[in-house]
Amino acid sequence: MSSAPSQTLGDAVSSAASSVLAALHPATATRVHKFGGSSVADAIRILSLAPLVDDGADVRVVVVSAMAGTTNALVAMATQAACGQDWSADWSVLRERHLLAADAIDPSSRHGLRDAVTRDFDGLRDDLLALASATGDTAPLVAQVHGLGELVSSRLVQAALGGEPAGWQRLDAREVLVVHPGEMGAGVEWDASRERFADWRARHQPIRVVVTGFIARDLAGRSTTLGRNGSDYSAAIFANLFDAGELVIWTDVDGVLSADPRLVPDAVCLPSMTYAEACELAYFGAKVLHPQTLAPVQSRGIPLCIRNTLNPSAPGTRIVERLEHGDDDSLVKGLTIVREMAVLELVGNGMVGVPGTAEKLFAALHGAGVSVTMISQGSSEHSICCVVRASQVEHARATVEAAFADAMADARTQAVNVTPGIAILAAVGDGMVGMPGVAARLFAALAQSRVNIRAIAQGASERNISVAIADADATRALRAAHSAFWLSPQTVSVGVIGPGQVGRALLSQMAAVLPKLRAASQVDLRLRGIANSGYMALDHFAIHPDEAVARLTGMTTQAFDADAFAAHVRAEHLPHALIVDCSGSDAIARRYPEWLAAGIHVVTPSKHAGSGDWSRHVAIREAQRNGGARFMYEATVGAGLPVIQTLRNLLDTGDELEAIDGMLSGTLAWLFNSYDGSRPFSALVREARELGYTEPDPRDDLSGLDVARKLVILAREAGQALSLDDVAIESLVPAHLQEVSRDEFLARLEELDAPMQARLDEANAGGLALRHIAHLSRGNGARVGVVALPAAHVCCHTRLTDNLVQFTTARYASNPLVVQGPGAGPQVTAAGVFGDVLAIAHSLSNGIGAHA
Numbered sequence: 001m002s003s004a005p006s007q008t009l010g011d012a013v014s015s016a017a018s019s020v021l022a023a024l025h026p027a028t029a030t031r032v033h034k035f036g037g038s039s040v041a042d043a044i045r046i047l048s049l050a051p052l053v054d055d056g057a058d059v060r061v062v063v064v065s066a067m068a069g070t071t072n073a074l075v076a077m078a079t080q081a082a083c084g085q086d087w088s089a090d091w092s093v094l095r096e097r098h099l100l101a102a103d104a105i106d107p108s109s110r111h112g113l114r115d116a117v118t119r120d121f122d123g124l125r126d127d128l129l130a131l132a133s134a135t136g137d138t139a140p141l142v143a144q145v146h147g148l149g150e151l152v153s154s155r156l157v158q159a160a161l162g163g164e165p166a167g168w169q170r171l172d173a174r175e176v177l178v179v180h181p182g183e184m185g186a187g188v189e190w191d192a193s194r195e196r197f198a199d200w201r202a203r204h205q206p207i208r209v210v211v212t213g214f215i216a217r218d219l220a221g222r223s224t225t226l227g228r229n230g231s232d233y234s235a236a237i238f239a240n241l242f243d244a245g246e247l248v249i250w251t252d253v254d255g256v257l258s259a260d261p262r263l264v265p266d267a268v269c270l271p272s273m274t275y276a277e278a279c280e281l282a283y284f285g286a287k288v289l290h291p292q293t294l295a296p297v298q299s300r301g302i303p304l305c306i307r308n309t310l311n312p313s314a315p316g317t318r319i320v321e322r323l324e325h326g327d328d329d330s331l332v333k334g335l336t337i338v339r340e341m342a343v344l345e346l347v348g349n350g351m352v353g354v355p356g357t358a359e360k361l362f363a364a365l366h367g368a369g370v371s372v373t374m375i376s377q378g379s380s381e382h383s384i385c386c387v388v389r390a391s392q393v394e395h396a397r398a399t400v401e402a403a404f405a406d407a408m409a410d411a412r413t414q415a416v417n418v419t420p421g422i423a424i425l426a427a428v429g430d431g432m433v434g435m436p437g438v439a440a441r442l443f444a445a446l447a448q449s450r451v452n453i454r455a456i457a458q459g460a461s462e463r464n465i466s467v468a469i470a471d472a473d474a475t476r477a478l479r480a481a482h483s484a485f486w487l488s489p490q491t492v493s494v495g496v497i498g499p500g501q502v503g504r505a506l507l508s509q510m511a512a513v514l515p516k517l518r519a520a521s522q523v524d525l526r527l528r529g530i531a532n533s534g535y536m537a538l539d540h541f542a543i544h545p546d547e548a549v550a551r552l553t554g555m556t557t558q559a560f561d562a563d564a565f566a567a568h569v570r571a572e573h574l575p576h577a578l579i580v581d582c583s584g585s586d587a588i589a590r591r592y593p594e595w596l597a598a599g600i601h602v603v604t605p606s607k608h609a610g611s612g613d614w615s616r617h618v619a620i621r622e623a624q625r626n627g628g629a630r631f632m633y634e635a636t637v638g639a640g641l642p643v644i645q646t647l648r649n650l651l652d653t654g655d656e657l658e659a660i661d662g663m664l665s666g667t668l669a670w671l672f673n674s675y676d677g678s679r680p681f682s683a684l685v686r687e688a689r690e691l692g693y694t695e696p697d698p699r700d701d702l703s704g705l706d707v708a709r710k711l712v713i714l715a716r717e718a719g720q721a722l723s724l725d726d727v728a729i730e731s732l733v734p735a736h737l738q739e740v741s742r743d744e745f746l747a748r749l750e751e752l753d754a755p756m757q758a759r760l761d762e763a764n765a766g767g768l769a770l771r772h773i774a775h776l777s778r779g780n781g782a783r784v785g786v787v788a789l790p791a792a793h794v795c796c797h798t799r800l801t802d803n804l805v806q807f808t809t810a811r812y813a814s815n816p817l818v819v820q821g822p823g824a825g826p827q828v829t830a831a832g833v834f835g836d837v838l839a840i841a842h843s844l845s846n847g848i849g850a851h852a
């Protein structure tokens with residue numbers, strides 16, 4: 001490699017498509033860019049800035065923070081120096097870091113960067129030494145130390161952009177920006193600053209300027225700062241002074257998000273918002289903006305964009321005075337949570353109708369320096385409550401008690417109550433103004449998540465609804481509110497257990513249909529968990545159904561734990577949860593009552609729950625009632641056929657079931673439709689298994705148990721307390737093969753051949769055909785078994801896996817209602833399961849969620 005190091009590094013980092021980025025900037029005469037500490041963290045990042053500011057504007061201004069971590073280090077050194085402690089090691093480390101960056105940016109010393117940075121650090125050393133022995137007001141010296149990072153990074157950035165040869169000048173903000181201390185932090189002395197700025201501008205005719213963020217001068221001309229994270233504020237002030245057409249704040253997130261993404265995984269980047277919305281969000285804790293930043297740009301109507309240096313092609317968030325047609329006009333723009341708060345309540349019968357109580361209360365709190373975040377007073381005037389920082393609440397209580405001591409003494413006020421452990425949830429958005437139902441949607445979401453609201457406040461601007469809630473509920477409340485405003489009410493967190501024959505078919509059907517579903521309807525099914533008997537894979541967002549099985553053997557897989565699986569599926573940030581159990585495991589089916597009680601819908605083709613202990617059946621019904629979740633199991637009888645639904649419709653419309661007859665096993669239908677003696681019975685059983693018709697253990701089919709289970713499910717659907725013990729079952733499995741393992745049974749299948757051949761021969765001799773038949777009637781019990789039927793019998797006119805279910809009812813007495821069609825196989829069964837999932841999803845509507 002012969003190229004100089006600077007070229008190598010510079011070339012590597014500036015190869016980004018600057019023309020593409022320039023296209024993202026609307027045309028304007030003057031644009032101010034602000035880069036935070038993470039954007040100037042090292043030489044590579046600094047050298048990456050050039051394409052970002054190559055924006056086509058006539059005048060380009062770049063406001064910079066200190067390199068990430070620098071201000072913290074400087075603050076620590078200033079403290080050490082003032083306390084007489086040794087700061088020299090930290091000073092050396094910080095100096096080395098900056099010199100390293102200087103050498104990488106200016107390897108041939110064209111800009112004299114190393115010397116300049118060395119001088120800056122020499123100056124810092126002198127200031128620290130001075131601090132150690134200083135007496136009197138050391139604030140300016142301390143501010144000078146704190147602000148060194150911006151001074152040095154402005155040199156590095158100036159050089160990285162090409163330095164003076166490329167027209168880049170540097171402005172130490174202390175030359176022009178005059179501020180005074182204020183209650184909200186530093187306040188700008190606009191007249192003085194404008195005067196100084198005009199003077200500087202006249203001397204420099206700047207068209208490309210790098211400005212130090214964070215630092216300023218006070219009225220006496222001494223160094224001061226704008227407070228922590230004040231570089232955004234600096235940028236807004238300089239945007240105002242330069243009368244910029246746009247301010248771009250570059251950071252390490254894509255823009256302003258609808259909520260804190262660490263708490264709400266589904267948080268979205270907001271494309272646009274108004275200053276008023278941004279102000280509300282800033283005051284309520286949204287981390288992207290410094291609360292003071294907006295005023296200087298708002299006063300001149302300068303659009304402010306938040307963009308990501310790590311993802312420069314993302315459009316970011318644009319903050320403007322008024323949204324225009326096509327801008328994001330969502331009802332709610334953002335949700336924020338402010339933690340560690342407390343409610344302070346002044347209660348008194350003697351306050352009703354008495355003017356001045358509120359004035360006295362808040363004047364006392366103001367006098368004590370207590371910041372009030374939220375105020376709420378019922379129209380009865382019996383109490384006034386406000387929310388203050390937890391760290392200030394005891395001071396606030398003592399202050400209010402003292403202020404109202406007289407009123408307490410003569411019982412006009414009775415108490416000053418404090419409730420600690422409070423968080424404030426705020427929903428912010430101009431779209432809420434004059435729009436009925438927004439508060440209802442918020443409150444419904446909180447109620448659904450069992451979040452109790454302690455106090456409510458909404459200003460007459462209607463731009464902000466704030467609620468005080470228990471701090472322990474904060475995350476749950478935020479997620480519930482977010483899903484209420486940003487997600488379809490039919491968003492369902494789905495977990496699939498048992499990707500066997502049926503489970504895999506279901507996954508492939510989901511893969512094919514989900515995109516269309518999402519586009520055509522509100523149904524948004526998110527597969528967030530998959531499990532087999534050994535492992536599970538969980539995803540915060542969604543697993544593509546086509547990749548689900550592979551995920552079970554991937555790096556992120558973990559041992560299957562049904563509790564953890566259910567807890568994950570029942571995500572707080574999604575409105576509904578549903579588990580599809582295709583495992584055929586009785587142990588899994590035993591979990592249904594607790595899942596349903598927790599509000600998780602359950603869909604299954606497994607017959608265990610529907611035909612198992614009566615007590616479980618009762619527990620499931622009870623849990624559904626209490627949890628509000630649904631249990632659906634259409635595929636348990638007839639696979640994809642509408643057998644249960646048909647019976648349900650008959651009964652729901654007042655019909656009475658007399659009897660059910662027919663063929664309820666797809667496997668046995670296929671076996672007897674195929675078995676003509678040309679192939680051994682055992683070979684056909686093996687083939688039925690391979691085709692996915694049989695139960696995981698084919699003895700469940702051959703023994704008649706599977707059909708008996710279906711009869712029990714149907715009988716219970718009709719309100720009969722039938723159990724498996726009540727069904728007379730004829731088994732095709734010889735007694736000596738009933739207790740052996742499944743593998744051994746499969747190895748010894750041929751032992752079925754001789755008895756079955758004898759049975760077939762006997763039937764054929766009589767001109768009859770073998771069929772597996774089920775019967776259930778009110779007076780005549782329930783039975784399943786193989787019978788020999790005449791060729792004309794309707795059951796002998798079925799094909800392949802056909803089930804034939806004949807309902808004799810009061811209405812369908814002489815001519816029973818028949819449901820017929822394929823009754824086994826992974827695809828049709830999965831379709832039955834999927835149908836249930838969709839029936840649940842379609843039934844979900846806003847405010848009526850399963851999470852209870």
Ligand SMILES: NC(=O)C1=CN([C@@H]2O[C@H](COP(=O)(O)OP(=O)(O)OC[C@H]3O[C@@H](n4cnc5c(N)ncnc54)[C@H](O)[C@@H]3O)[C@@H](O)[C@H]2O)C=CC1
Binds near residue numbers: 532635
């Ligand atoms: N195959 C068919 O035509 C029909 C099947 N069904 C029912 O569908 C269910 C599944 O049948 P297949 O897919 O054929 O079974 P399968 O044996 O092919 O698949 C079962 C899956 O469940 C998993 N599994 C087993 N025990 C588990 C446990 N304790 N925890 C977690 N995962 C477990 C296995 O690892 C496997 O992935 C059964 O209940 C069956 O009765 C219902 C109607 C028709």
Ligand SMILES: N[C@@H](CC=O)C(=O)O
Binds near residue numbers: 636693701
């Ligand atoms: N094994 C069963 C599958 C459906 O329940 C059958 O063959 O019917």
